[in-house]
Amino acid sequence: MKYIVLLSDGMAGEPIEELGNKTTMEAAHKPNMDRLCKVSQVGMARTVPEGMAPGSDTANLAVLGYNPRKYYTGRSPLEALSIGAKLEDADVSLRMNFVTLRGEGPYEKKIILDHSAGEISTQDAEVLLKAVIDNLKRDGYEFYLGTSYRHLLVIKNGEVVELMPPHDILSKEIGNYLPKDEILREMMVKSNEILEGHPLNQKRKEEGKNPANSIWFWGAGTRPALSSFEEEYKRKGVMISAVDLLKGIATGASMKVIEVEGANGGLHTNYEGKAKAAFGALVDEGYDFAYIHVEAPDEMGHQGLIKEKIEAIENIDGKVLKPLVELLDCEKVDYKIMILPDHPTPTHLRTHTSNPVPFMIYDSTKEEKGVEGFNEKMAKDTGIFFDEGYQLMGHFLDK
The missing domain is CATH 3.40.720.10 (Alkaline Phosphatase, subunit A)
Known part of the structure; x- marks a missing residue:
């Protein structure tokens, strides 16, 4: 059978x-x-x-x-197993989406238009992830390329914090849902500054595609x-x-x-x-x-x-x-x-x-x-x- x-x-x-x-x-x-x-x-x-x-x-x-x-033990650690990310017992893995934000003014006032940035291709995501890493890299924080809009951040000796899935707050103003963790919040804000004017995102907009103009962290957990x-x-x-x-x-x-x-x-x-x-x-x-x-x-x-x-x-x-x-x-x-x-x-x-x-x-x-x-x-x-x-x-x- x-x-x-x-x-x-x-x-x-x-x-x-x-x-x-x-x-x-x-x-x-x-x-x-x-x-x-x-x-x-x-x-x-x-x-x-x-x-x-x-x-x-x-x-x-x-x-x-x-x-x-x-x-x-959390969503992201399961994904980490798939892409071969190294997770020690004290490490915390987070899902990192590329999302599409819309709106003028400060980051907190924007809304999530699309949790998947138009189901961005892995090829495009890899280009944008490099720009993120080049600007946001710091000791104890390691980014990993996944598939399409789905990627990872691993924090050495991290702490599992409550984070909001982006698909749960579509069309809502994001200010009330940002991480309380200052480093994660700062990374998300800076990613918007980095990605908004990126040539690849300009090209995506010209082609009628949603730009991947921010990262969004969620799904934190430890090794299962x-x-x-x-x-x-x-x-x-x-x-x-x-x-x-x-x-x-x-x-x-x-x-x-x-x-x-x-x-x-x-x-x-x-x-x-x-x-x-x-x-x-x-x-x-x-x-x-x-x-x-x-x-x-x-x-x-x-x-x-x-x-x-x-x-x-x-x-x-x-x-x-x-x-x-x-x-x-x-x-x-x-x-x-x-x-x-x-x-x-x-x-x-x-x-x-x-x-x-x-x-x-x-x-x-x-x-x-x-x-x-x-x-x-x-x-x-x-x-x-x-x-x-x-x-x-x-x-x-x-x-």
Whole structure:
């Protein structure tokens, strides 16, 4: 038996008036999910423990079967594992976004227009990060290049401080959300001065792109200590994702990370390549478990783009699920596939919520009594509910 998790980041949401009070999951044309869910186990799971922030970090830990209350030490340290940043026990890692600020006057009066600076390319980000490092470098503070807008700062012998995620304060004046730590605050203010007039940002504006005109720190934490996924669940697994957070979780769990060319965490990612990579790992390389993470619905939710979020869901259905199932069926492979979001990202809120998420588990060797369509309402109506979301993985793997 082969096991696959198809994680559609942020796919769940809330009813939208423009869609006739349907959610984006309900509105999306997803014939493959809807066909399988008729013979699948369908229910709801609470992936974000009560009292914890609704982030992809805590939620994906839970989906992968790790209790966030036990294993979570902050988002950035998980990403640090992915990019090879050196973290000692006393070090603190922080996520550093390139963001787009808008507004005249002092830094504190500006607003965050875009938490991702237009999903800036890693190539552009590398140029701007060099300018930041050249001007802000100081002993005990080390910057690391990540992917797209997602980068890191490691502070030697640092202190974990409370910091606000930029995607939680979109369109709000930033003055009340700046770090209390004077050095971090000063770095952010100076970065705006450095980046606002940078030639690359001028070029981006001329091309109609959002400039990456400030850095923003958040997600502070210390080095995590995850147990091996194979030891926990007796399955040899791979992670397929474009996002450093997921690759970091996999590294911490001693899973193989598979890089897919053209996978970028955006709407126009290499969906088909992820399906082929999972099939190759499971059938050709003999792995037991594949975790396919697709970031696109979450990114579209953060940007408040309803049509594009629906498109992302439809792409996952048609370009990841459909070819993967066809390949496995053609090879007569016995498999189970679990499809779910990690958390909701409603387009009208443009950030995550802690609400439970729908899941479906399809087993190619047997039929379950399922539902007519895979969405939040029908999943809730089944009455199947995992209050501790991290227990879902053991259920899925028949452990």
